[in-house]
Amino acid sequence: MPTALITGATAGIGAAFARRLAADGFRLVLVARDEQRLGESAERLRMRYGVETEVLPADLSTDEGLARVEERCRAGVDLLVNNAGFAQRHDFLDTPVEDELRMLKVHCEAVLRLTLAALPGMRKRGKGAVVNVGSVAGFFTRGTYSSSKAWVANFSESTAAAIPEPGVKVMVLCPGFVRTEFHQRASMDMSGMPGFMWLNADKVVAEALRDLALGKWVSIPSLRYKAIVAVGRFLPRRLVAELSARI
Known part of the structure; x- marks a missing residue:
């Protein structure tokens, strides 16, 4: 039975990954702060899927929490889903630097360290996969959140390109707006966002796993967000930044 470790596993996209992988017969290692x-x-x-589940309470914004999850990754996992993350309530210039550094710890350092902890075992076995959850925001210009997600995308593609074993895959998942607790936790008012911009977490995960099986390095769920990213790449960077700020 293969083992999947999921960070940020109790809500949103992480919980959707847990449900889907449990249904697929994976043994689960669930990581989150709230024990x-x-x-x-x-x-x-x-109870629902009859699978073995292991809980690993850890705060990935701390060295102690990161070290605990690193150790578990080194012990052996077949699929690592780096999903933990959060948004800031205020704009970049109005956010305390301590909060920004905590975001970089979770979005970047944790992804780096856990990926590098899991990969040696996967490469030795000749199979395994890492899915790093980025965001469509990473293709645009909007504060530390989009900057950190741009790093996740670049890091994931760079790592995928460097791995010689064909059975070991690394992919970045870049969803748009997904109906989860994410924005509520950041106290963001999203009432003005049009309904067609929202994605379903279970569908996002289904498309991500399909793209992973196809060997893609980047997964952007839904045609509408694929189109948004494609158009954004051809627009002047200043214009993209102004549009992002308005959204």
């Missing part, structure tokens, strides 16, 4: 909620999620997955 109580983590245990409740694991129990629901065990």
